[in-house]
Amino acid sequence: MSVKFFSFQSFDLSFDSVGMGLTTDSVLFASWCGYFIPRTRSERILDAGTGTGVLALIMAQRRKGAEITGIDIEPRAVCTAAENFARSPWSSRLQARAEDIRTFDIGSGPRFSIIISNPPYFKKALPLRSAARELARAEQAWSAEAFWLMVERVLEPEGWVSVVIPPERLPEYRNAARSSGFSVLRSTLVSSFPCRTPYIGFYLFGRERNDYSGIFPGGNIRIGEGPDFQDGFSIREVPGQYSAYYFKLTGDLYLFGREPVFYRQ
Numbered sequence: 001m002s003v004k005f006f007s008f009q010s011f012d013l014s015f016d017s018v019g020m021g022l023t024t025d026s027v028l029f030a031s032w033c034g035y036f037i038p039r040t041r042s043e044r045i046l047d048a049g050t051g052t053g054v055l056a057l058i059m060a061q062r063r064k065g066a067e068i069t070g071i072d073i074e075p076r077a078v079c080t081a082a083e084n085f086a087r088s089p090w091s092s093r094l095q096a097r098a099e100d101i102r103t104f105d106i107g108s109g110p111r112f113s114i115i116i117s118n119p120p121y122f123k124k125a126l127p128l129r130s131a132a133r134e135l136a137r138a139e140q141a142w143s144a145e146a147f148w149l150m151v152e153r154v155l156e157p158e159g160w161v162s163v164v165i166p167p168e169r170l171p172e173y174r175n176a177a178r179s180s181g182f183s184v185l186r187s188t189l190v191s192s193f194p195c196r197t198p199y200i201g202f203y204l205f206g207r208e209r210n211d212y213s214g215i216f217p218g219g220n221i222r223i224g225e226g227p228d229f230q231d232g233f234s235i236r237e238v239p240g241q242y243s244a245y246y247f248k249l250t251g252d253l254y255l256f257g258r259e260p261v262f263y264r265q
Contacts, residue, residue, distance in 0.1 A: 008253055010061055011088040014080060015052045022052055024235065025190070025200050026118050029164040030055040031249045032188060032202045033116050034062030035226040037160050038215055040113035043067065046154065048101055048117040048147070053081030053094070055116055058253065060090035062223060069112075071099035073142075101142060101150045111156040117163045119147060144169075144176035152180050161205040167198055183208045186216065189232040193239075198232065 006013040006022050015022050033055070043066040047056040050070030060068055070081050078098045085094035106112075120142050151161055161182060165173060167189060174184060182205040189198035206212060215221065220229040227248035237243050 007255060009255055010253075011057055011084070013052055013054055013057070013084050022054055025164060026051075026054055027058065027253065028190065028235075028246070028249060029118060029162075029202050030058035030116070031062070031253060033114075033162050034059055035222045035249070036186070036188075036229055037114055037116075037162055037204060037223075038221055039223065040156075040159065042110065042113045042156070044110060044112045045069070045114045045116065046071065046112040048115055048150070049073075049119055049142070050081045050096060051077050051118070053084045053096060055118060056081070056094055057084065057088055057090070059116065060088065060093055061252075065093070067093050068095075070094070070096045071101070071104060072096070073098070073100045102146045104150055104154065106154050111159070112154050113156050113159045115151055115155055115159070115161045117147065117161075119163060119165065144173045145179075147173075148176045148180040148182070151182070157207065158210065159207075162203065163205075164200060164202050167201045170201060170203065173203070177205050178208075181207050181209065185212060186229070186231075188230060191232070191234045193236055194234045196234070 004015060006015065013022060043063055045056070045059055045063070045066050045068040047053070047059070047068060047070040050056055050072045053070050056068045056070040059066060070078075070085075072078050072081065075098055078096045081096040085091055085096060088094065147163075155161065161177075163173060170184075177183065184203050185206045186204045188202045190200045190202070191198045216229075222229065227245060230245060233245040234243050235246050
């Protein structure tokens with residue numbers, strides 16, 4: 001059976017067996033996280049709802065030495081992520097586990113310093129074309145409340161949480177976060193073209209009791225070489241032409257500075 005791949009500069013990603021495959025939003029979000037989540041002492045990262053593992057892989061590329069665990073409730077997604085991890089240059093720092101966020105815990109083990117997530121955020125409505133895709137897109141085993149309860153169990157006191165969700169879902173996640181003692185510290189809204197309403201947002205949360213004075217000097221913090229922080233940008237300038245900021249975020253990821261190419265093996 002043929003396997004479909006996305007080819008990046010530093011790794012290949014298979015995704016045929018995963019419900020949600022790969023999207024531009026997930027690549028942009030992982031790139032944003034890699035640049036704009038402040039450094040932590042342990043750099044132990046959890047990718048909650050890992051799917052193909054693309055968020056974990058981009059974070060492994062951007063965060064030298066970080067140890068990253070990807071969890072997913074869907075067994076085929078975990079297998080695919082594990083295969084993608086094993087083929088990558090950072091295989092020793094990546095692992096994939098079959099876990100449900102409602103029960104996932106680390107016990108007496110060390111806590112994570114960063115949690116990133118591209119959660120399922122579509123309310124279940126019409127049936128989708130596969131059970132795996134429905135599970136990936138629709139909130140069945142996932143809710144904002146369950147997510148933040150997991151955060152309380154597995155995140156270290158000084159840790160960071162970042163999610164990618166549509167702006168209209170922010171109040172729901174913000175309310176659940178507030179119940180767990182977290183608030184939004186910075187955000188970037190993304191639109192498809194200039195002057196259009198943003199359709200997705202990247203949000204960074206931290207614990208409300210912590211002192212963040214000086215964490216974001218001049219409104220900006222980035223890891224290594226990368227673009228300045230912006231609170232909004234568009235993916236394209238005009239049809240067929242990507243924006244300059246899009247290229248700044250993804251220039252070290254896509255082949256020849258363009259979106260990845262497909263091929264079958």
